[in-house]
Amino acid sequence: MAWTGASGGEPSTGSTAQVTIGEADEPCVENLLQVITTVDQQVISNDGVTTYVYTYTTTIKNVGTETQHLTGFEYVLPVGFNSKINTTSGDLTTSNPVTALLTDSRWQLDWTFATPIEVQAGVTKTLVFQAEALVATGNYSSEGYAFYKGHGVSVHKDSTITGDIVGAISKVKIHKNTAVNGNVRAGDKIDLKKDVTVQLDVIGAADIKLDKDVSVTGDVTAQGDVTLGQGASVAGTVLSQASGLTIVPADLLTPSTLAAGGQDIEVAKNGSMSLSPGSYGELRLKQNATLNLVAGQYAFEKVTADKDSNFDLDLTNGAITVDIAGDLKFQKKVTTAITSQVGSASDIKFRAQRSIDLHKDGNLVGAYLALGGKKESAITWPSAIVRVMDVFQVTTTNANGEIGSFEAWVGLDSGLINRPIVGR
Numbered sequence: 001m002a003w004t005g006a007s008g009g010e011p012s013t014g015s016t017a018q019v020t021i022g023e024a025d026e027p028c029v030e031n032l033l034q035v036i037t038t039v040d041q042q043v044i045s046n047d048g049v050t051t052y053v054y055t056y057t058t059t060i061k062n063v064g065t066e067t068q069h070l071t072g073f074e075y076v077l078p079v080g081f082n083s084k085i086n087t088t089s090g091d092l093t094t095s096n097p098v099t100a101l102l103t104d105s106r107w108q109l110d111w112t113f114a115t116p117i118e119v120q121a122g123v124t125k126t127l128v129f130q131a132e133a134l135v136a137t138g139n140y141s142s143e144g145y146a147f148y149k150g151h152g153v154s155v156h157k158d159s160t161i162t163g164d165i166v167g168a169i170s171k172v173k174i175h176k177n178t179a180v181n182g183n184v185r186a187g188d189k190i191d192l193k194k195d196v197t198v199q200l201d202v203i204g205a206a207d208i209k210l211d212k213d214v215s216v217t218g219d220v221t222a223q224g225d226v227t228l229g230q231g232a233s234v235a236g237t238v239l240s241q242a243s244g245l246t247i248v249p250a251d252l253l254t255p256s257t258l259a260a261g262g263q264d265i266e267v268a269k270n271g272s273m274s275l276s277p278g279s280y281g282e283l284r285l286k287q288n289a290t291l292n293l294v295a296g297q298y299a300f301e302k303v304t305a306d307k308d309s310n311f312d313l314d315l316t317n318g319a320i321t322v323d324i325a326g327d328l329k330f331q332k333k334v335t336t337a338i339t340s341q342v343g344s345a346s347d348i349k350f351r352a353q354r355s356i357d358l359h360k361d362g363n364l365v366g367a368y369l370a371l372g373g374k375k376e377s378a379i380t381w382p383s384a385i386v387r388v389m390d391v392f393q394v395t396t397t398n399a400n401g402e403i404g405s406f407e408a409w410v411g412l413d414s415g416l417i418n419r420p421i422v423g424r
Helices: none
Strands: 002-004 012-014 017-021 033-046 049-062 068-076 098-101 107-119 124-133 138-149 151-155 160-162 165-167 171-174 184-186 190-192 202-204 208-210 220-222 226-228 265-267 272-275 283-285 290-294 296-300 303-305 310-314 320-324 328-330 335-338 348-352 356-358 363-365 367-370 375-379 384-388 392-396
Touching (some): 033 138, 049 068, 107 138, 151 165, 165 171, 190 202, 202 208, 208 220, 290 320, 356 367
Parallel strands (some): 160 363, 265 283, 283 303, 290 310, 296 320, 303 328, 335 363, 348 367
Antiparallel strands (some): 017 033, 033 049, 068 107, 068 138
């Protein structure tokens, strides 16, 4: 028998210990996974040695409104637990995981799906595996992570982009009241929210959705379906089920990518810095910081710009290309501006190997190309602790570390049954 109760939820009883795993950061109704793991114990005695086999059953349900694509699953076992090979089953995979021993002496199990697994809205997928241990009582902590394919480029509301938005293989989502003075291209779905305007073309290798009052001056061409909301308008041609589309124009791939590596760069709050072209580590602009870039090619491991920060771009001697090995993230009210008397948005490229996330009220120039996509995950809160006495017992915490359940001890001291947890 097991008892579990999560913060904000109802407790339950049964023969398994249930661990509820929360959804990814900033979830929305169309992009939401629910992950639940249950654990069963089996006692095996052999030549006087008692081994405890634990069967983990993980269900991943798409409770949103859009199809999601799983790219992998990771589970970190408690200390003293070992993975059993050839025990993986379910409709996600039957392959053995890749295992790694972490510095805290816990085994990490990783399943990677070479071809992302489609999980349509309302559909549940299952992964079952086993671990074994020589102990039956104690405190055991474990975490699970379901990874799924996120957006390539996300542009938040009330922004202005003078240039192209391109997601090479992933989704592009542009939030309400944003103006794109260029093209929007994606190797997956394109979602344009209310009152978005696009001055040139919209081209996607999957479905394209234009919400209420979206306006496109050019053509809309989709390899999938095109959906127009109330009041949405397209001045050019609307074509669905198209083929042979070019998602990433050749000029955006020139020059070839420069590898990152070297010193981390941080511009202090309210500070200013000029940086020469070259390869660097991580780039961070603090609030209201300004970074001056000149003609040439830059490479960073990742780029983060806090709110009200600025990139001043001098195109006097030619174009500027910024390559990012990971993600590019701009917080609200970030500005990229041309400071020279010559040059235009077509001379500026920001190219991220993973994702691009541009928060609200940005005023940006140049092409923003995401060659990959964001690695989203549904994770534990942040861990589930299983106390095993004569039976399983589970408590859970939420994302803020607040404990929201009761302990149900079933051991020698029955006075501890359903004792509320106090403190954190």
